[in-house]
Amino acid sequence: MRWISWFRFSVALGVWVLGACAGNGQSSGAKDSPGDFGCEDCGEQGEMELEIFDERKFVEMHPKITEAFRTVSTVGSFPTQKVFAMCPEGSKICHSFSDDAVDFDLAHFEDSLLAGRFPEAKREQMLEGLRIPEEDSLWIREALRKILSTALVDGKSLLDTAFWKSRTDDSEIYSRFEREIPREIRRELAAVSKRYNVRYLTIPVFVRVEILPKLGKSGGFRWMSLWTLWDARLGNLLFLSYEEFGAKTKSRIAPERHWAKPFAERLGKDILLDPQKIENH
Secondary structure, eight states: OOOOOHHHHHHHHHHHHHTTTSBOOOOOOOSSOEEOOOOOOOOOSSSOOEEEEEEEEEEEOTTTTTTTTOSEEEEEOOOEEEEEEOOTTTTTSSSSSHHHHHHHHHHHHHHHHHHHHHSSSSSEOBTTTTTOOGGGHHHHHHHHHHHHEEEEEBOOTTHHHHHHHHTTTTEEEEEEOOOOHHHHHHHHHHHHHHHHHSSEEEEEEEEEEEEESSBBBOOOOEEEEEEEEEEEEEEEEEEEEEEEEEEESSSSSOOSSSSTTTHHHHHHHTTTTGGGGGGOO
C-alpha cells in the first residue's frame, strides 16, 4: 500500500505552489518521478481550459449521509493509496508530474471541498508525522491494507479497478444504498477511529492520470479514480465515487497541474445531492 510522510507531502506542496519547472517527464507507476528541474522552455502559465468527454461514473450514497455533514467531530483525510502518474517519455511538462504531485493536487481540492461540506468539523491530514505518529507507520499501513483489500462487493475489493469500471455501464450511475460492510473492514475502521480520535475518514483508494500530449490544442489527459468517505466509528460507507473521463485542452495552456480539478468539481456537486431524491436503477 502506498504511504506518504509529512516530509514528502511538504516537498510536493513546495513544488505545487512554486509551479517548478520540470521537463522530460517519464512514464511513471513508481512513487518518485520528479522530472528535470530548470527547463528553459516552459509552456504558458495560466488557467487550463478543458473540454471533458467520455465521462463515466458510479456514485453510491448512504441514505443518512447528510447527518454526517452536521458533525463537530474530527474528519481525517488519508493520502491516495495507489497513484499511477503516466507521461510519455520525452514529453516536456513544466510542472513536475509525479505520483506525489498528483496526490497533492487531489488533496488540495479535497481540502476545500471538505471545508464546505463539514463546516463545523475539525479536519486532520492522516499523514505520518502529523496525525499519525511515526512509530505507528507499520500499524496504519496494515490497517489500510485490510480495509482496501478485503472483499466488499461480489468478492471484489476496493482496489479492483476493473470491477468498479464495470459498475458504470458506460454512463453515469447513482445509487442510494446502505451497504453491509464486512466485519474485518468495520473492525479496522473502528480501531483507526479509536486510536486517532477521528469519526469520519476520507480514503482516496486509487487515482490514475495519463498525460496525452497530442490531445486537444495543447495536450490533455485521462483520469480514473475511486474516492470514499467513511463513518469510521460505526463502520459505514457513506459515499463512494468511481469516476473516469477524458480532458482535452481548448487553449494554449498545457495540462501541467490541476489535473484533479475536473474531478473535484464533479465530486463537490455529487456530495451535495440529497440521497432521498436519488432513484435507484
